[in-house]
Amino acid sequence: MERLKNKVAIITGAALGIGKATALMFAKEGAKVAVTDILEDEGRALVQEIQANGGDAMFSYLNVSSEFAVQDVLEEVFNKWGRLDILVNNAGIAGVNSPTDQVTEKEWDKVMGINVKGVFFCTKYAIGHMQQSGGGSIINISSIYGIISAPDLPPYHASKGAVRSMSKTDALLYAKDNIRVNSVHPGFIWTPLVENHLKNSGSTLEVGRKNLDALHPLGRVGKPDEIAYGILFLASDESSFVTGAELVIDGGYTAQ
Numbered sequence: 001m002e003r004l005k006n007k008v009a010i011i012t013g014a015a016l017g018i019g020k021a022t023a024l025m026f027a028k029e030g031a032k033v034a035v036t037d038i039l040e041d042e043g044r045a046l047v048q049e050i051q052a053n054g055g056d057a058m059f060s061y062l063n064v065s066s067e068f069a070v071q072d073v074l075e076e077v078f079n080k081w082g083r084l085d086i087l088v089n090n091a092g093i094a095g096v097n098s099p100t101d102q103v104t105e106k107e108w109d110k111v112m113g114i115n116v117k118g119v120f121f122c123t124k125y126a127i128g129h130m131q132q133s134g135g136g137s138i139i140n141i142s143s144i145y146g147i148i149s150a151p152d153l154p155p156y157h158a159s160k161g162a163v164r165s166m167s168k169t170d171a172l173l174y175a176k177d178n179i180r181v182n183s184v185h186p187g188f189i190w191t192p193l194v195e196n197h198l199k200n201s202g203s204t205l206e207v208g209r210k211n212l213d214a215l216h217p218l219g220r221v222g223k224p225d226e227i228a229y230g231i232l233f234l235a236s237d238e239s240s241f242v243t244g245a246e247l248v249i250d251g252g253y254t255a256q
Helices: 017-028 040-052 067-081 105-115 117-133 154-177 192-199 205-215 224-235
Strands: 008-011 032-037 056-061 086-089 136-141 179-186 246-249
Touching (some): 017 040, 032 067, 040 056, 117 136
Parallel strands (some): 136 179
16 A cells, blocks of 8 residues: 655646556555546546545646746646656657558647657656655556557557657666666556547447457457556565666457
8 A cells, every 4th residue: 555655756647547647556556646637527536536435635727838937847746745756757648540541640649749749858857856866767658559550540540659768768768877768558448538538430339349358369449447457566675676668558468
């Protein structure tokens, strides 16, 4: 129950899905949690839930594609709790599902702005605070599609490959500061992002879920908590010798 005792964590895209599951788990394990998202009502409700269960949390509205907003929010969190130990770069979007030759520059840039620049900005401004805190752990949420690919969502696939490589570079750059950087690569997880993707694919949710279930050797899509447990490990001191690694949690998808 105290795997993150006295640690301060920032989670982006924390209002729903994997981010929400991670925030609840972190708080349960003793972390002070900064819930950040553009979904203000859901984010504030999550903070209230954490506080009602005896946890310590705050909400900040954050569009991770804005450098100045990222700088301000990270400064706010550091000033509130006096340190920063954990950053979970979870905010992300799927983007347009069109072939590469039909993707517009605007559509491409929207995905890159959130999925890649967001990780860059948050890492950039977390580093100094973590150095002052004596070290830290940065967990970047990539995807199985940062390792393999599929004939859809070109901007998304490119963005998640970038996150994978960025994680390794930053792991090497900041190891001397006791700052660990790792990436997590979920398979299909039953979250609002996946639900919306299925709704836009032309099939019913029931049919779409059965099709996704069949892609995984374990026979089902994953649950947000199953990813949050992996993130928790990387955030905790139990993973103190783990950096530059890829944690794949995909029900066997990439083993095929």
